[in-house]
Amino acid sequence: MxxxxxxxEPIFLSMIIMKTFxxxxxxxxxxxxxxxxxxxxxxxxxxSEYLEGASNDKCIELFNxxxxxxxxxxxxLRRYTNGSSSPTTIALSGTITACGTFVVCNSSSQAAxxxxxxxxxxxxxxxxxDAYDLFDGTSVLDVFGDIGCDPGSEWTxxxxxxxxxxxxxxxxxxxxxxxxxxxxCGTTSFTTLATEWTSTQSxxxxxxxxxxxxxxxxxxxxxxxxxxxxxxxxxFDVACATLIAAIGTVDFTSTGTFTGGNIYxxxxxxxxxxxxxxxxxxxxxSTANTGSINITIPAATAAGTGYLIxxxxxxxxxxxxxxxxxxxxxNAPCLPSLPATGMIINEWSNGPSGNQEYYEFVVxxxxxxxxxxxxxxxxxxxxxxxxPTDYDxxxxxIAPGHFRFTNAAQWANIPVGSVIVIYNADDPNAALxxxxxxxxxxxxxxxxxxxxxxxxxCTTLPTSTAPDSVYTPCTYSTAPLTGWGALxxxxxxxxxxxxxxxxxxxxxxxxxxxxxxxxxxxLKLFSGSGSGDAGWFNDGDPFDFANWSSGTVAGNQTPGSAxxxxxxxWLLLMRDTTTTNCPITVLPVExxxxxxxxxxxxxxxxxxxxxxxxADYFLIERSTDGKNWKEIGTVKAAGNSTEINNYMxxxxxx
Numbered sequence: 322m323x324x325x326x327x328x329x330e331p332i333f334l335s336m337i338i339m340k341t342f343x344x345x346x347x348x349x350x351x352x353x354x355x356x357x358x359x360x361x362x363x364x365x366x367x368x369s370e371y372l373e374g375a376s377n378d379k380c381i382e383l384f385n386x387x388x389x390x391x392x393x394x395x396x397x398l399r400r401y402t403n404g405s406s407s408p409t410t411i412a413l414s415g416t417i418t419a420c421g422t423f424v425v426c427n428s429s430s431q432a433a434x435x436x437x438x439x440x441x442x443x444x445x446x447x448x449x450x451d452a453y454d455l456f457d458g459t460s461v462l463d464v465f466g467d468i469g470c471d472p473g474s475e476w477t478x479x480x481x482x483x484x485x486x487x488x489x490x491x492x493x494x495x496x497x498x499x500x501x502x503x504x505x506c507g508t509t510s511f512t513t514l515a516t517e518w519t520s521t522q523s524x525x526x527x528x529x530x531x532x533x534x535x536x537x538x539x540x541x542x543x544x545x546x547x548x549x550x551x552x553x554x555x556x557f558d559v560a561c562a563t564l565i566a567a568i569g570t571v572d573f574t575s576t577g578t579f580t581g582g583n584i585y586x587x588x589x590x591x592x593x594x595x596x597x598x599x600x601x602x603x604x605x606x607s608t609a610n611t612g613s614i615n616i617t618i619p620a621a622t623a624a625g626t627g628y629l630i631x632x633x634x635x636x637x638x639x640x641x642x643x644x645x646x647x648x649x650x651x652n653a654p655c656l657p658s659l660p661a662t663g664m665i666i667n668e669w670s671n672g673p674s675g676n677q678e679y680y681e682f683v684v685x686x687x688x689x690x691x692x693x694x695x696x697x698x699x700x701x702x703x704x705x706x707x708x709p710t711d712y713d714x715x716x717x718x719i720a721p722g723h724f725r726f727t728n729a730a731q732w733a734n735i736p737v738g739s740v741i742v743i744y745n746a747d748d749p750n751a752a753l754x755x756x757x758x759x760x761x762x763x764x765x766x767x768x769x770x771x772x773x774x775x776x777x778x779c780t781t782l783p784t785s786t787a788p789d790s791v792y793t794p795c796t797y798s799t800a801p802l803t804g805w806g807a808l809x810x811x812x813x814x815x816x817x818x819x820x821x822x823x824x825x826x827x828x829x830x831x832x833x834x835x836x837x838x839x840x841x842x843x844l845k846l847f848s849g850s851g852s853g854d855a856g857w858f859n860d861g862d863p864f865d866f867a868n869w870s871s872g873t874v875a876g877n878q879t880p881g882s883a884x885x886x887x888x889x890x891w892l893l894l895m896r897d898t899t900t901t902n903c904p905i906t907v908l909p910v911e912x913x914x915x916x917x918x919x920x921x922x923x924x925x926x927x928x929x930x931x932x933x934x935x936a937d938y939f940l941i942e943r944s945t946d947g948k949n950w951k952e953i954g955t956v957k958a959a960g961n962s963t964e965i966n967n968y969m970x971x972x973x974x975x
Contacts, residue, residue, distance in 0.1 A: 404471025420540035428834035441835035449475035449485025463498025470506035478515035488521035545577030547641030555647035561655035592625025657862030662686035679744035688903035696822035738895030746770035774800035792824035860891035923973035
């Protein structure tokens with residue numbers, strides 16, 4: 322979100338929701354907005370690795386030879402098949418970091434390659450005699466092969482196996498791309514293959530994929546370096562539920578000159594050692610080339626043995642090396658939180674054959690309470706789980722229409738922890754338990770065919786011609802409903818979603834190729850076909866990918882029953898009326914949006930809530946650096962509400 326301010330510096334805003342009764346810090350909710358400006362400058366990207374492995378194991382690696390991040394919007398890889406001069410275009414999306422790589426693989430590659438991929442597509446498919454170029458929307462930046470030339474089965478160079486069933490890595494000294502060769506077409510017409518590329522002599526060696534060795538000036542000799550030293554003293558013990566953080570220090574050394582006001586920041590990786598979303602845990606204002614930073618490990622940090630710390634600086638911007646791995650122990654985990662009461666997906670199945678599909682949901686909320694699920698929406702894929710880059714209007718699993726629960730009285734008060742199974746009555750799965758649409762035996766299980774009068778169906782929204790997420794206005798039909806299509810799962814990729822009556826997203830999971838994303842919660846369970854597969858939740862946080870599993874339907878279909886021992890224990894706790902035993906907690910306020918804009922009277926901040934529980938007032942703070950915060954005002958909350966409430970504050974002090 323961009324906020325135009327009177328001052329040209331970036332502005333950060335936070336909002337703290339205060340409750341009317343005493344709470345711990347774990348009940349405080351922060352919202353932070355930031356304005357960032359980027360400039361790609363004079364960019365140069367080259368093709369740095371080519372892999373043609375077995376079957377669909379095919380990848381192309383790109384390398385950014387500059388010291389600036391580059392937005393790939395408008396860039397594309399173009400494949401020229403069997404000597405063709407007309408390309409198949411693969412539009413690129415995302416960012417290639419400064420002196421970093423960007424890997425594109427075939428969406429049906431093996432899992433090890435997909436884990437290294439920044440983008441996947443079914444269009445990346447080459448067989449030794451296919452050329453590629455890298456196009457930035459205006460100019461060709463680099464070429465692999467000889468466009469318009471069919472060399473037979475492959476291009477060759479002395480001392481290599483040729484481009485068929487082989488891998489090639491760009492030499493470290495190459496910092497600019499090449500033009501398409503102009504000589505006579507033949508097996509050696511890819512002239513730079515011999516001078517700029519080194520063969521791996523293998524179809525399965527991708528040990529360098531995702532990294533590139535270079536001597537390019539912007540990347541090989543940075544002016545400043547930081548070496549992260551010892552971390553003192555692991556293992557660290559934290560406790561989320563009792564707000565106990567851990568303190569320590571991290572030592573570092575650096576080279577080069579750091580400008581006055583420079584801030585060294587210690588960053589914590591995730592438990593696997595990834596710095597994709599680092600946590601800042603300490604700072605030191607200094608220009609010295611050695612120092613020690615006091616660090617605080619947050620109380621909510623998950624347990625793990627693979628944590629790393631790195632030290633970075635801001636003047637100049639420098640990223641340091643990583644520390645040795647260390648352990649963090651989580652002695653009192655916090656409960657997973659829900660944005661509001663609703664339904665979460667507990668299991669889904671594509672069935673062993675035909676369209677023998679079913680969905681299983683768990684009613685979620687404060688234990689011991691009931692939830693009104695009337696008009697809750699059930700759908701397969703839509704724009705929320707669709708990658709626009711790879712969307713082709715037919716192959717993203719978007720079936721027009723959706724189902725929803727009717728206004729039947731029984732849906733108004735469903736106990737938390739209840740399981741609802743919905744299945745395709747036109748092709749029933751043999752693993753299904755007997756129908757029980759009203760939970761007549763009081764076992765917390767509802768088994769309902771899609772043709773039941775307890776559901777109604779819209780056949781038009783969302784549409785399949787564009788990846789949208791529009792659900793209203795829509796005309797609904799009731800039983801008999803003869804078509805499962807709006808919920809049917811596409812074998813090659815689809816999604817399962819729960820949405821609130823107003824159409825807002827609540828929970829969803831997906832699977833498939835590059836055309837399918839993980840949605841708002843990044844819950845894409847696997848890449849590739851889901852034919853004959855099922856997915857299931859175990860326990861813990863249902864919005865966390867780590868708590869999900871998937872596999873073939875054989876031995877894994879459990880409609881109406883717990884998915885495993887962990888899931889059985891979790892369901893029992895969900896049904897425990899003693900709230901202290903509840904395995905989840907519902908946040909006191911569900912915020913729908915938080916926006917801001919500059920107006921003549923000042924900076925206008927506005928937001929709305931979808932629900933509130935015991936909320937007293939909102940406290941709004943402002944920061945110019947994202948670290949130091951100043952209170953700018955309070956706004957009275959509605960208190961308790963399940964309706965949309967709109968709020969506004971004008972900041973006239975900046």
